[in-house]
Amino acid sequence: MCGIIGIAGTTPVAAALYDGLTVLQHRGQDAAGIATVDGTRLHVRKGNGGVKEVFSEPDMLALTGQVGIGHCRYPTAGSEGSAEAQPFYVNSPYGIALGHNGNLINTEALRQQLFQADRRHVNTESDSEVLLNVFAHELAGQGTLSPDAALAAVAGVHRRCVGGYAVVCLVLGLGLVAFRDPNGIRPLVLGHRRGAAGGEYVLASESVALDILGFRRLRDVLPGEGLVVTGDGQLHSRPCAEPRPHAPCIFEYVYFARPDSMIEDISVHKARMRMGVALGEKLLRLRPDHDIDTVIPIPDTSRTSALELANVLGVKYREGFIKNRYIGRTFIMPGQVERVRSVRRKLNPIPLEFEDRVVLLVDDSIVRGTTSRQIVQMARDAGARKVYLASAAPPVRYPNVYGIDMPAAEELVAHGRSEEEVAALIGCDWLIYQDLSDLVAAVSGSRRQVTRFDSSCFDGDYVTGIEPGYFDRLRQLRSDEAKRNRRSA
DSSP states (O other): OEEEEEEEOSSOOHHHHHHHHHHSGGGOOSEEEEEEEETTEEEEEEEESOHHHHOOHHHHHHOOOSEEEEEEEOOSSSOOSGGGOSOEEEOSSSOEEEEEEEEESOHHHHHHHHHHTSOOOOOSSOHHHHHHHHHHHHHHTTSSOSHHHHHHHHHHHHHHOOEEEEEEEEETTTEEEEEEOTTOOSOOEEEEEEETTEEEEEEESSHHHHHHHTOEEEEEOOTTEEEEEETTSOEEEEEOSOOOOOOOBTHIIIIISOTTOEETTEEHHHHHHHHHHHHHHHHHHHOTTOOOOEEEEOTTTTHHHHHHHHHHHTOEEOOOEEEOTTSOOGGGSSSHHHHHHHHHHHEEEOGGGTTTOEEEEEESOOSSSHHHHHHHHHHHHTTOSEEEEEESSOOOOSOOOSSOOOOOGGGSTTTTOOHHHHHHHHTOSEEEEOOHHHHHHHHHTTTTSOOOOBOHHHHOOOTTOOOTTHHHHHHHHHSHHHHHHHHHO
């Protein structure tokens, strides 16, 4: 998962891109980058680390120009080295820089096509560089540079690329280009504000970036849509793919997105509130005579759901863990050793809230189970008489292939196991999961403007289809063992 932002402004945009990336930092802390265009010059600064670590004051001063893009990354495949920090750049045709959120599932086939037929070289293992070269080749084939040519190139990308992707890119001599996969799996939102000399546009992974920069949210980019904002501030857009099932990623609402964001006109905060209500109602159906004394969230993402769950149960909601805010998200850390160490550094229990109590811990989801096991043990060590665990999401049984670093199926604690077996592995006295139907209802809400979601990590239903052998290749890339081998190479 990554965060992307692109701005076509009327004044220098580097500072705004920086500020936008800081509020998208939760989507990846592995690397960050900014590219701007000043006339015929492209300026790029990128590197490993968080936004504040990558950019110095001299860097920002050098990023001149009124059009630019930014990216913050965590790796789903490939290495974690600085060579794969984004934006990526190619000089032909015209000069193009690209930032990408998501994952292509036909990367190897595209890589061969690019080399054998398109005569283009891909220098990294990143599917983002593959996507960039596909776009560059399609644009070169148009024979001219115009908004129509760029949108035709986007249509070519959609015909060739399979997966979930949201893209912002700079094309020298044209402006800002953005597009979203035909199923709308990965999010991308469009905003506008009045500038000193005309309109300014922004595209970002989440609406919170628009809020902090003072842009008005116009709408989500449509599935398969392409947009071009020219240097004079003119917006061009049109559908660039045949209609396909609209299936935004439901895990954005469960975990990744900030609660103050709107995705597909759905409030992430409100969706998480409804998750808590649904989970509380399920718990009462299963155990109307429960003995829970206290509901305690595992910070931060689960707080909203936990509070609503406690209200449904009619029991106390308490903050039982203090979080060290200088430790990143353990789910997106690259290896098991790092995750184990960071949980102990990140969370510390308040014994007063656990001593001689039956506590219900609430988490947004359970992926590998390693973090959950440690937190359950922390609660016992702090004096809890019983420890129950509730997940606001269903069991994660299948890898995510559209841009979320969910590992090989064998590393998912719920894969091939019953809920009772998972509870035994985690060490809790009782484990309750959200039902998938309740999760879908909670996210879509009463308006039901979205009726289908990509929930493949829960049900194994991949909206794009999966080619034979893909999961074997995925295991080679995403398992903890594979990542350790790449880091030691």
